[in-house]
Amino acid sequence: MLLEELSNAFGPSGCEDQVRRILARAVRSQVDELHSDALGNLIALKRGRGREPRLRVMVDAHMDEVGLMITRIEKNGLLGFRVVGGIDPRLLMAKRVVIGGERVPGVILAPPIHLTKAAQRAQVVGVSELAIDIGATSDAQARECVHLGDYATFATRFEVLTEGGLRVAKGKAFDDRAGCAVAAALVDEEYDIDLALSFSTQEEVGLRGAQVAAFALRPDIAFALEGTICDDMPKKADVSPTTRLGQGPAITLMDRSFIADHRLVRLLQETATQQGIPYQIKQPGIGGTDAGAIHQSRSGVPAVALAVPCRYIHTPVSLLSMVDLDNLVRLMKAVLHSLPEGWTG
Amino acid sequence: MKELIKQLTEAYGPSGHEEQVRDIIRNAVEPHANSVRVDALGNLIAAKAGRKGGKKIMLAAHMDEIGVIVSYVDEKGFLRFQGIGGLDLMSLTGSRVQFADGVLGVIHPEDRQSYKSEPLLSKLYIDIGAASREEAQSRLGQAACFVRPFAGQGQRLVAKALDDRIGCAILVAALQQLDDTPHEVSFVFSVQEEVGLRGARTSAFHIAPEIGIALDVTLAADTPECRKLSMKLGDGPCIKVADPGLIAHPGVKDLLVRTAEAHGIPYQLEVLDGGTTDASAMQISGSGVAAGCVSIACRYVHTPSEMVDLRDVENAVRLLVAMLKNRVEL
Numbered sequence: 001m002l003l004e005e006l007s008n009a010f011g012p013s014g015c016e017d018q019v020r021r022i023l024a025r026a027v028r029s030q031v032d033e034l035h036s037d038a039l040g041n042l043i044a045l046k047r048g049r050g051r052e053p054r055l056r057v058m059v060d061a062h063m064d065e066v067g068l069m070i071t072r073i074e075k076n077g078l079l080g081f082r083v084v085g086g087i088d089p090r091l092l093m094a095k096r097v098v099i100g101g102e103r104v105p106g107v108i109l110a111p112p113i114h115l116t117k118a119a120q121r122a123q124v125v126g127v128s129e130l131a132i133d134i135g136a137t138s139d140a141q142a143r144e145c146v147h148l149g150d151y152a153t154f155a156t157r158f159e160v161l162t163e164g165g166l167r168v169a170k171g172k173a174f175d176d177r178a179g180c181a182v183a184a185a186l187v188d189e190e191y192d193i194d195l196a197l198s199f200s201t202q203e204e205v206g207l208r209g210a211q212v213a214a215f216a217l218r219p220d221i222a223f224a225l226e227g228t229i230c231d232d233m234p235k236k237a238d239v240s241p242t243t244r245l246g247q248g249p250a251i252t253l254m255d256r257s258f259i260a261d262h263r264l265v266r267l268l269q270e271t272a273t274q275q276g277i278p279y280q281i282k283q284p285g286i287g288g289t290d291a292g293a294i295h296q297s298r299s300g301v302p303a304v305a306l307a308v309p310c311r312y313i314h315t316p317v318s319l320l321s322m323v324d325l326d327n328l329v330r331l332m333k334a335v336l337h338s339l340p341e342g343w344t345g
Numbered sequence: 346m347k348e349l350i351k352q353l354t355e356a357y358g359p360s361g362h363e364e365q366v367r368d369i370i371r372n373a374v375e376p377h378a379n380s381v382r383v384d385a386l387g388n389l390i391a392a393k394a395g396r397k398g399g400k401k402i403m404l405a406a407h408m409d410e411i412g413v414i415v416s417y418v419d420e421k422g423f424l425r426f427q428g429i430g431g432l433d434l435m436s437l438t439g440s441r442v443q444f445a446d447g448v449l450g451v452i453h454p455e456d457r458q459s460y461k462s463e464p465l466l467s468k469l470y471i472d473i474g475a476a477s478r479e480e481a482q483s484r485l486g487q488a489a490c491f492v493r494p495f496a497g498q499g500q501r502l503v504a505k506a507l508d509d510r511i512g513c514a515i516l517v518a519a520l521q522q523l524d525d526t527p528h529e530v531s532f533v534f535s536v537q538e539e540v541g542l543r544g545a546r547t548s549a550f551h552i553a554p555e556i557g558i559a560l561d562v563t564l565a566a567d568t569p570e571c572r573k574l575s576m577k578l579g580d581g582p583c584i585k586v587a588d589p590g591l592i593a594h595p596g597v598k599d600l601l602v603r604t605a606e607a608h609g610i611p612y613q614l615e616v617l618d619g620g621t622t623d624a625s626a627m628q629i630s631g632s633g634v635a636a637g638c639v640s641i642a643c644r645y646v647h648t649p650s651e652m653v654d655l656r657d658v659e660n661a662v663r664l665l666v667a668m669l670k671n672r673v674e675l
Contacts, residue, residue, distance in 0.1 A: 240417035240425065253486040254414055254429070259361030259537060281486045284414045285427030300386035300547030 002026055003181040003325070004158040007171035010101055012067025012084050012151040013205045016040055018101060019063040019177070023184055023199050030187040031197070041213045042199040050192030055340040058196045058219035058301070059186065059332070060210050060290045061179030061226070062203035065172065066314050068097065068152040070132070073143060077136030079106070081152065082127060085204030089127050091315050096155035097132060104145045105155065106134040154316035166246040166321035174318045176203065178308040178325055179225035185329045186336065193339045203290050207257065210290035214297035221264060221302045221343060223332065224291035227320065228252075228282060228307035240283040243309035246321045248278030249328035252305035254285060257292020261302035267342050268304065268335060275334045277327050282307065306332070346659070347502070349373065350514045351495040354504035357445055359412025359429045359488045360537045363387055365445075366408040366510070370534050373517045378532070388548045389534040391520060399527030400673060403554035403634070404519070404665070405545050405623040406512030406561065407538030410505070411647055412490040413442055413452075413471070418482050422475030424450065427466070429488060430539030431620075434464040436648040442489035448473055450489060491649040500579065500655045507651040509538065511641050511658060512560035519665040526669045538623055542590075545623035549630035556597060556635050556675070557627035560661070562653065563588075563617050563640035574618065576642040578654040581611030582661035585638035590621025591628060596675030597637030604668045610660050615640055635675055639664060 002022075011019040020042045028034055033045040042063070048054045066087050072080030079099075083089075093110035109131050113121070132152065136142035158171035171177075183197050196217045201209035214222065228250055232241035243250040251268055253260050272279045295303040308325045312318040335342065349369075358366040367389050375381050378391035389408070411430035418424055438460065442450045450471035454460035460468050471489070475481035495504040504510075516532050523530075531552050536544035538561075549557060563583050566574035576583050584601045585593045605612040617640075628636035639661055644652040 238419040238421075254361065254427075254488075258543075259540065262361075283416045284486050285416050295386065296543060296546055298547065299551035300384055300388075300544075302385055 002184060003169065003177065006177035006180055007158040007173050010098065010103065010153055011063055011065055011173065012153055013064040013202045015151045016063040016201045019180070020199065023063070023180060026184045027187050027197070037212065037216060039209050039212050040201040041209045043213060043217070044187065044197040046187055046195040048191050048193045048195070050340065055193040055343060056196060056218065056220045057193045057336065057339060058198060058214060058217050058222040058294065059183050060198045060200055060213070060222060060224045060294060061183040062176045062200045062209065062290055063180060064201055064204050065153065065175065066204050070099065070146060070148055070150045070152065073139045073146065073148060074131065075139050077138050077142045078109070078131040078133055079142060079146060080131050084151065086314055088314070090124050092127065092130055093125060095316050097152040098155045099132070099134065099146055099152045100150045102145070104134055106132040106152070109133050156317045161319070166323050168319050168321055170317055170319050172317060174308070174310040174320050175227035175313040178227035178310060178320055182225050182308070182325060182328045182332060186332055189333060191336045191339070193336065195336065200290055207290050207293035211293040211297065214294040214301060218298065219301055222291065222294045224289045224294065224303065224305040225328070226289050226305055226307035227310040227313060229287060229313060230309035230311045242283040242286055243280055245309050245311060245319070246323060247280045249324060249331055250280050250282040250307045250309055252282045252289065252307065255287045255289065256285070257288030258295050258303060260304040263344065264302055264304040267338065268306070268331065271334045271338055272331055275330065277331045277334070279331065346514060346518055347497055347655070349517060350502060350504070350511065353510035353513055354495050354506045357443060357490050358408055358410050358506070359490045360409040360540045362445065362488050363408040363536045366513070367534065370408065370513055370517060374520055374532065377520050384548060384551065386544050386547050387536045388544045390548060391532040393520060393523060393526060393530045393532065395526040395528040395530065397527070398672060399529060400555045401529045401552070402669070403531045403533055403549060403552050403557045403627060404516055405533040405535050405548070405557065405559045405627065406516045407509045407535045407544065407623060408513060409536055409539050410490055410508065411539050412488050414488045415471070415484045415486060418478050418485050420478050422477050422481040424471040424473065424481060424484055426471055431647055432466070433647045434466065437469060440649055441492045442471060443492045444484070444487050444489045449492065493649045501652055502655055503650055503652045505649045505651065507643055507653050508562045508646055511562060511653055515560050515658060515661045515665065518662045519669070522662065522666050523669055527672050528669055530669060535623055542623055542626035546626040546630065549627040549634060553631050554634055557624060558597065558636070559622040559624035559627065559638040561622040561638060561640055562643035562646055562651070563615050564619070564646055565642035565644045568644055576613060576615055578642050578644065578652070579656055580613045580642070582657055582664055583613050583615035583640040583642055585615045585617070585624070585640055588617035588621045589619060590625030591636065591638065593637040594635035594675070597635050600673055600675060601637060601639065601664065601668065605664055608663065608667045610664050610667070612664065
């Protein structure tokens with residue numbers, strides 16, 4: 001399964017090569033052009049059957065995931081690191097990681113409970129006080145397999161938790177390998193519009209890949225596909241879950257990075273209703289996506305973001321419903337088939 | 346002009362929802378522009394072609410205003426919300442907001458005492474009088490803006506959204522009065538300024554002007570015990586020197602000063618210590634733009650009752666028209 005392969009792949013921001021190779025292989029036979037640009041974005045173009053000039057539709061999903069970067073190799077062989085993208089430091093201790101594309105295994109250190117006091121355990125240990133233990137006993141030994149600037153990701157492996165119902169899967173990096181899997185699934189059908197897929201780099205550190213991809217592609221409209229926040233566990237207060245697992249793809253109306261184009265939102269809602277595809281509205285005002293960079297490109301690009309709800313994103317392990325993911329593929333295909341007529345401009 | 350300001354300030358137009366404002370402006374500018382168009386993000390651009398030998402000039406005023414967007418509908422039909430743009434937390438309680446379809450809501454804190462000691466957006470809700478989640482659920486994701494009637498008292502105008510409908514009114518009046526210019530002038534009524542200068546950024550890229558001037562409000566500092574700034578209501582339009590997002594191009598600033606002095610138009614210089622305007626996005630667009638800003642001193646910015654002086658507004662129109670009539674060298 002493509003999602004499994006993508007989730008297991010090693011790809012923190014700036015180090016997306018493995019993910020890019022997997023995606024290139026997945027889409028190559030069904031697109032007209034495939035190349036990667038100066039920042040490492042993988043761009044796939046699929047020409048439409050309609051008469052020219054054809055509407056140019058950009059579909060973006062980012063390849064990178066949050067991760068760690070090695071910043072110190074200590075005399076005792078321990079590895080200091082910093083985070084790449086947003087990771088809560090409370091989640092780091094005692095997690096298994098792999099370093100570099102060679103997947104050198106390591107563990108983030110943690111003091112045993114026997115040696116800590118209750119007050120100490122209530123404190124958050126900052127990233128600067130943590131280190132990765134790869135079993136090396138000296139800096140020389142550590143340097144045999146690890147270099148300063150190497151990346152690390154969590155060692156989580158993909159697994160299907162439930163075969164029925166919501167078909168829940170567990171894995172790392174669903175933000176945004178879920179979006180990548182959806183975008184890659186769009187190319188097996190023919191459309192009237194020109195489809196430009198951008199599998200973008202460095203979203204987690206500032207929407208950097210999408211910014212240049214949009215500049216180069218000059219799309220007429222854009223869709224950013226994401227794995228997004230889902231906080232639907234039972235709560236004491238009556239507050240928003242942001243999205244809910246299994247309730248369908250989530251449409252973003254506004255987040256910190258952009259305000260969705262109303263016409264595209266309406267098109268998505270009408271298409272979903274016609275096709276009987278469930279959808280939900282993501283809690284407005286939260287998060288940011290590549291749509292933020294894309295809609296500001298050149299003279300402006302009407303854009304919208306759609307996402308697969310993922311519990312526990314930006315942690316070592318998240319859960320998603322493959323029913324939601326399949327529904328996002330269905331919705332995107334239906335919308336692409338409705339174009340260019342569905343877009344009045 | 347008062348009638349236009351009333352119409353503009355009473356219209357609904359939080360960032361991303363500028364259609365009503367755009368329609369009013371389009372009607373007002375269409376007879377006076379050589380072309381009028383709406384771009385991909387919704388900016389309205391009225392172009393005035395000039396004689397030969399002029400510059401390519403972009404003038405920008407933003408159509409959007411601050412507002413709220415519904416982020417959650419609770420079981421009992423109360424609405425939780427996020428801000429669109431920078432909300433003034435002190436003036437929110439007791440405020441009324443209005444949705445695009447005219448439905449009103451009242452903003453109130455969960456607990457008044459604790460809100461006084463710690464004003465947090467998450468402790469506020471909007472009450473539209475709904476009795477259940479079902480009745481209110483369609484509001485999720487809808488935007489609302491504040492409601493207040495426009496009032497003119499002598500020379501002083503009070504309204505919501507003077508930031509920046511007053512800039513829009515100035516641009517409309519300047520276009521209407523500009524019979525002849527050597528310049529190729531784009532009057533841009535921009536979207537989404539309050540959430541990050543987004544409309545001005547893309548329209549400036551498209552127009553690629555040589556000179557860019559924003560029309561916006563600035564903070565007046567002429568009220569009791571207020572912060573130490575020099576701008577005052579009634580002392581003339583402010584010619585911006587700097588704010589946290591812009592150091593005005595000295596040539597543009599001097600051009601405005603020279604023009605004001607040559608025509609006997611009162612003006613004040615502005616150095617602002619918080620916030621910025623569309624000029625900030627224009628300045629670094631493309632290969633760079635000589636950017637400046639003409640501001641109207643405004644009290645109580647980002648509250649439902651902003652206040653400006655009509656004479657400053659009229660003088661800003663005179664200043665712009667005088668500048669646009671003649672050739673300019675920076």
